[in-house]
Amino acid sequence: MTGRLEGKVAFITGGAKGQGRSHAVRLAQEGADIITVDILGDIPTAPYPQGTEADLAETVRQVEALDRRIIAKQADVRDYEGLKAALDEGVAALGRLDIVSANAGIVSGFAPSDQLDEQTWRDMIDINLTGVWHTTKAATPHLRASGGGSITITSSVVALKAAQNVAHYVAAKTGLIGLMRTLALELAPDRIRVNTIHPTTVKTDMTFNEPTYRVFRPDLENPTEEDFIEATHGLNPYPINLIDPVDLSNAIVFLASDEARYVTGIEFPVDAGNAIG
Template sequence: MPRREQDLRGRTALVTGAGRGQGRAVAVALARRGAVVWATDLCAPSGTAPYPLAEPGDLDETARLVSSEGGECHPELLDVRDPEAVNDLVGHVVDSTGSVDILVTCAGIVGFAPTAELRDEQWADMIATNLTGTFHCVRAVLPGMADRRSGRIVAISSMSGRQGTPNLAHYSASKWGVIGLIKSVALEYAQQGVTANVVCPTNVDTPMLHNPALYSLFAPDLDNPSRDDVEPRYAAMSPMRIPWSPPEAIADAVDYLVGASGDYVTGSVLDVGMGSAARMP
């Protein structure tokens, strides 16, 4: 049987968290294959994340990069924690292009504290952004996908969603929940032409990883640790002894799931863990 081309021309993709990092890489990759991309991001402080989030100029840069590849990109501000805003945007996309064929949920934050020291606000914001925000987006696109009997959903979780992680209980809980949510969706819609899968990255070379707060978590013995200081410590976490993957590696995993190669894949978790999954049952 000849291999089918991974062609997304004529399809519309909605990517959250696309202002930078993994979301930007996914937006560019999907546009490169011909999809019309609606790139969204909060572009405002979260209130609990201990590092700066994307700004409006970052989302504009994503749109510029998509355009430089000859693609079509519509940048939109979106707070995935707000269900009405999510529903309104999905409705706008459908009115403009006819459908949302692909959803990739990259929007997320990270923070850290021992479990007993987590404030209610930290817990609530983490769950609202990473888990409930994913739910809002998935719920909004499912009816249209089911009606058309066609759709691809990919949620970005984390290797921390596959295991416990000290000082990141709220983050692990949110990302573990994403896996349970998407597996349930996969079963509910398996006979309606909709696939739903999860990608679990480990450390990725993005601002979420590279910031003073996270550096201090992994190098508590150093004052003001730098990227060079933490690189060997991050590398030691990986069986491959690679400190972090490029965001394009996550986009490649998404690429596999949203095209013809993913026709028979649903309810799966694709680890991009640089060997860390080999330690799990």
């Protein structure tokens, strides 16, 4: 443990598994205590399982194994009052808030924009865009009370270049850039820095599922994980197919640390060159 975040408290949404768990563990390795929430229930329009109570318990176990404190609660980022109550409880227990990782998000409904159904569009915007606004709205008073802090919003490389058949996802993730820039201006006088990170394809359950395989291999009736991996060759200019969650966690550590004390209002790609490829 190098202690770059010693004495700080971080709030992470979507912390039961995947990127969220990685962020919780990595920030804890650097000395932060953790508050995290997850929906702990499936979303009908998302074609893969969401985090469970057992998943969230495993996140707790891994953070506590690092001798850090963690408060983990069920909350849906679409429900502002429930999200705020969970965060307020965590701050009351741990004493402050310094770092926010607005990480919770989904991928769903691969289709041309004129063929997306209303519920698929609505869930995407409600979770991936409005849910991030809810997260920052609930966190801002606590960050102000702590004398400043860092908010890192998880966007996507598609917000920097667009993509077909995911108009709702591109719209939500691009909207996060506008939200980030506005918050960076509004919160700068409070010494609160706000940035976005933009991953390429990441090794999580959001990626490893049959509907995603079919998008990459529409030529196959029943594409496998191996077929999907093969199809991702050349996706990024840098010679790697998919990045690991910890690659994003490391970026969040940097942006939350004093090393980035004057870094605010930027789009931070962690994409193996995908945005320029």
